[in-house]
Amino acid sequence: MEPLTPRERRVIEEKGTEAPYTGRYYLHREAGTYVCRRCGAPLYRSEDKFDAGCGWPSFDDEIPGAVRRTPDADGLRTEIVCARCDAHLGHVFTGERFTPKNTRHCVNSLSLGFVPAAGAEPEVAAGECGAAAGTGIASERNAAAGGPAILSDRSDSSVPSDGSAVSGEPDRTGDVSDRSADSVRAGEPDAAVKTETAIFAGGCFWGVEYMLASQPGVLDAEAGYTGGRTEHPTYEEVCGHRTGHAEAVRVTFDPAQVSYEELARLFFEIHDPTQAGRQGPDVGPQYRSEIFYTSPEQRKTAVRLIAELRARGYRVVTRVTPAGSFWPAEAYHQDYYERRGTQPYCHVYTKRF
Template identity: 45%
Template sequence: MKYNKLTPEEEDVILRKGTERPYSGEYLDNKKEGTYVCKRCDTPLYKSSDKFDSHCGWPSFDDEIAGAVKRVPDKDGRRTEIICANCGAHLGHVFLGEGFTDKNTRHCVNSISMKFIPEKSKTIRKAYFASGCFWGTEYYFMKANGVKHTAVGFMGGHVDNPSYKEVSGKKTGHLETTEVEYDTTKTSYEDLVKLFFETHDFTQTDGQGPDIGPQYLSCIFYSDENEKAIAQKYIDILQSKGYKVATKLVAASTFWKAEDYHQQYYLHKGTTPYCHVYRKIFD
């Protein structure tokens, strides 16, 4: 059977039964509706409705999709491993009797062992913003009303699936970019654009704060002409206020997600951005 290609980090967990660092996984705080599938073979494993917060440092589920997960006692008899029933990929361990939920079961799963497939929704849209170090950009968007999920990565360059190291080399053409998924019934693209301008220095032409380089430039990647018009509207407003706006407007292209340890960086670290500060500009 042919399986998906894995990175060395994924192989360490999925094939060699390693464990990712606690509070570092991509899906620890994911609250979107959808299905978690095996990273190795794409078999559906868990439903988002069975996910809960156990404060243990890894994604937790109190039930699995029927027949998808196999339990294997560890050789020392102390714990019970859980693996994908289809391909044998290591997922984590299962614990009973802890009382977290009525089902009294906790599947403690490594994020790196899974992929998340969100449910399609007509009210959920994605927007893309670059305003310097993506850790700081994401920090404010992930706290905003109506935002369902955020991710950091790269956009605008000519290198496919670049690494953070490659982008830092300043030769890929990519900007550090934040992907924002938002509910149009609770917020608007216009609100996101205002927050974008109010949380960074959009007049700086060589980077953001102490972060200097082409990957740190201010840019809004618009997905259609309506988004472009809204972004231009606020650039015009800022210019009428006397600001020299350096923000570029560029058509959105492929968003290449950054490595897991960059995702929700300040949330996991428990600190605040060093180069992004909120200041109200618009009424």
């Protein structure tokens, strides 16, 4: 087996949890066998997989002897691990009546590998997050449901001088080469891969970075500052409202695996695009909702998605502006939740499309 990526280690060895609705196997329906990502032991058969609507792969049975159960320290949930190597898989629940077997193994995609059945047709899956069923789930409900717990060119002719034409303010306007998708989104770029860049601001960059980095096809997600006038800004300067910058995330992605539109849709579903100058408990202009496009195509996509959301009744305030200089944030802001082994409290997935 290939060495574990940092994100896989956080889940498999440190008993972490990937964000709901983001795992590569959540909506996976190809016939075959799901195996342990660390040791390769067969764990689950595809015929035992079902959609529980919880945001993680669910199975109502395991291959006999493949999975071991251990009560959590809090006594509230039962952890499941690979019987061969003790890799953390997730949790198991009973009595929910999803299937006749009345059992649900809720498993992290990062804990799994997949071996297609002989003669099976490869699955061509739609973007998992954009197609996922279900509604937003706060972090507490995730656990209860079984959760494995560029200078700015403001004179761009496509943007009016007041910057509001594409503003969202109410009443105004698989695999790369021979590597797994998990290793790709863990920030291990391959020189042979053609990449693109996207920049999103949607509140505290800790949560935005975490959620976008979990998307298959994302090579890297970096927290930083953009949209303002100060060069080399510090966190304190941005918080002091002296720079004009927003907390943002620069995403490097493989367009062969995930499209810009899929990422933009996910962006609109992991923060509240109807909140102006804030996001949840975080208040200030640095927490504004804004998309910084790097090409005319990206701008068209963003404007179209905002129009679609407005047609659905959302009073979107997200601004769409050309990308300028992006200043990476301090080291202690990078991979914040991954390093802490926790999940965002301001950003949860909410289906809007």
